[in-house]
Amino acid sequence: MNIQFKKGVLELCVLSLLDKRDFYGYELVDHICKYINISEGTIYPLLRRLKTEGYVTTYLEESQEGPPRKYYKLTEKGKEAYKELEVEWETFVNGVNNILRGEIN
Amino acid sequence: MNIQFKKGVLELCVLSLLDKRDFYGYELVDHICKYINISEGTIYPLLRRLKTEGYVTTYLEESQEGPPRKYYKLTEKGKEAYKELEVEWETFVNGVNNILRGEIN
DNA sequence: ATTTAGTACCTTGCAATGTAAGATAGTGTA
DNA sequence: TACACTATCTTACATTGCAAGGTACTAAAT
Incomplete structure (x- = not known):
C-alpha cells in the first residue's frame, strides 16, 4: 500500500467514522484497518491534532x-470540517480520474 | 485543494500522461492543472526522481x-510501475469509499 | 507466582513529497 | 526598453504517516 496516498485521507476517514x-x-485503528493498513503511531498524533483544532472532544470510560x-x-x-473535506476528496478523485482516463490533445 | 491528497498521486498522473x-x-503542469492545481516547483523534482529511478528517459527539442x-x-x-501504481490507487480509493460509506457495528 | 497475550494509551526520530519563492534564459510584442 | 510568455531549475520549509519503542491494565496459561 502506497504510504503517500494516505496523506490527509486518514483524517477524512477518522472524521467520517466519528460522524x-x-x-x-x-x-478506530481496528475499523480503518479492515480496508486500509494503518499503524497506531499514526492515529494518536492525528487524534491529538484533531483535538487541538477543536474538531473533537474527549472523555474517558473504564473497560473490563x-x-x-x-x-x-x-x-x-x-x-x-468533515463535510468540507469530503467534498474536497470527491472533487480530487474526480480530477484524478479525468486525468487518468482523459483524452489528450 | 488539500495539499496532502496529492502526495503520491501526482506521480501517478504524470506516469499516466506519459503512457x-x-x-x-x-x-505536464499545463495538462494536470486543468483538473488539479499543481506548481512548477513540484513537477521538476518529481520528473528528476522518475528519471533517477529509470522510469523515464529524456531528450531535448528546440522550440520557436x-x-x-x-x-x-x-x-x-x-x-x-505505472500499472502497479494505478491498481494501488484503485484499491485505495475503494478502501476509502468503503470506510466513508460503510456500515459500522 | 510468573509469564504471556490482548487491550489501550502514548512519544520520538525519520522519510517522503508538495509548496512558495526565488533564479535563469529564450522569444515576441508594446 | 520593458514586459509577458515560455521553459527550465533549485532551496528551505511544512505536513503527515511509519517504525520502533515505552507504559499499564486484565485474563489466561504455565
Missing part, C-alpha cells in the same frame, strides 16, 4: 478488558 | 516559442 458515532483510538478508553466525539466545527 | 505520449515538463523543451519518455520499467 457516525463516538470511537476510541484503538477501535484493559486500560481505560479515551473516546472521541465530533464537535460542530468538526462536522463542518 | 499516452511524450510530454515536456511545462506541458522559447527555450528548448526537455521531453520525457516512459521506459518499460516506467510502464510497469
